[in-house]
Amino acid sequence: MTLRLRQLLAALVVLQAPLWAIGTALLLRGDVPDPLPTHWDLGGDVDGTSGLAAFTTIVLGVVVLAAAVALVLVARAGRRTALGGLGAAAATWVAGLPAALFVATLVASADAVRAADVRLPVLSIVAATLVPFVAAFAVHRLLPAPLPDAEAPPAPSSSLVLADGERVAWVGQASSGRMLVAGVVLGLGTVPLWFAVWPAALAAGLAAVALAWTHVVTVRVDDAGVAVSWGPAQWPRVRVPVDRIASAQAEHVEPLRWGGWGYRRTTRGRAAVARRGPGLVLTLRDGQRFAATVDRPEPAAELVNALVGRFSRTAR
Numbered sequence: 001m002t003l004r005l006r007q008l009l010a011a012l013v014v015l016q017a018p019l020w021a022i023g024t025a026l027l028l029r030g031d032v033p034d035p036l037p038t039h040w041d042l043g044g045d046v047d048g049t050s051g052l053a054a055f056t057t058i059v060l061g062v063v064v065l066a067a068a069v070a071l072v073l074v075a076r077a078g079r080r081t082a083l084g085g086l087g088a089a090a091a092t093w094v095a096g097l098p099a100a101l102f103v104a105t106l107v108a109s110a111d112a113v114r115a116a117d118v119r120l121p122v123l124s125i126v127a128a129t130l131v132p133f134v135a136a137f138a139v140h141r142l143l144p145a146p147l148p149d150a151e152a153p154p155a156p157s158s159s160l161v162l163a164d165g166e167r168v169a170w171v172g173q174a175s176s177g178r179m180l181v182a183g184v185v186l187g188l189g190t191v192p193l194w195f196a197v198w199p200a201a202l203a204a205g206l207a208a209v210a211l212a213w214t215h216v217v218t219v220r221v222d223d224a225g226v227a228v229s230w231g232p233a234q235w236p237r238v239r240v241p242v243d244r245i246a247s248a249q250a251e252h253v254e255p256l257r258w259g260g261w262g263y264r265r266t267t268r269g270r271a272a273v274a275r276r277g278p279g280l281v282l283t284l285r286d287g288q289r290f291a292a293t294v295d296r297p298e299p300a301a302e303l304v305n306a307l308v309g310r311f312s313r314t315a316r
């Protein structure tokens with residue numbers, strides 16, 4: 001896929017927010033109550049309203065401005081600056097969230113006589129929350145990563161010599177007891193919410209499961225490359241083929257330098273971080289880096305470099 005096509009697709013994703021917001025406002029402007037409900041309490045009753053014209057003007061102003069910023073950053077992403085992809089994704093989310101909530105509110109208010117009669121369905125809240133994240137993720141994935149520093153990747157260094165056709169494998173893990181405990185505590189804390197505000201309990205419960213699930217990172221090195229997976233079932237999984245790897249090193253992984261814990265994507269590259277400490281860091285042939293926390297990564301780095309050396313030797 002060419003850069004121009006990627007930018008075009010990203011721009012189309014960005015434009016969905018203002019198009020849906022403006023289209024819904026025009027379509028339903030005569031079918032919704034004025035004032036319009038803009039806030040609900042935990043019981044689902046309306047406890048806040050705004051004038052239709054003022055509410056529409058403010059929301060559309062924010063959406064259009066954020067979308068314009070996102071489009072500018074999409075165009076700048078062709079220069080592969082650090083701000084381009086991440087900034088465009090962030091601006092897409094800023095445009096998408098108010099647009100999605102605005103559309104959900106108007107649709108729920110259609111044909112209502114009074115604002116107090118409007119109920120906002122839970123599915124609408126969930127969709128309005130998730131759709132902006134999906135749009136931002138799509139924009140980020142479509143745009144190119146920033147160019148790495150102009151320096152040659154380190155040459156692979158290994159004391160291992162692998163024969164052609166020799167099959168090898170290495171598996172290691174890293175875990176964080178703190179993440180597991182935090183997930184369990186968060187999950188237990190949602191129990192009272194199920195009897196009062198079950199949508200909030202559902203969201204918190206899913207976050208607790210995700211937190212507990214990702215407390216384990218598994219790294220597997222084999223003939224095909226490096227695979228990194230999460231959780232006891234080793235899913236989801238990310239694979240880096242050996243033909244994309246330039247070299248591997250055992251390094252100390254500092255979560256804040258890689259954007260935090262979990263699966264991170266930053267200007268430095270990508271990382272699977274379960275805890276602070278030793279990890280396997282791959283330098284890819286395009287200059288990007290991929291880091292994964294794992295106990296005793298030195299043998300893994302040795303094996304990866306040996307696999308890279310064999311691939312380079314047989315590919316000639």
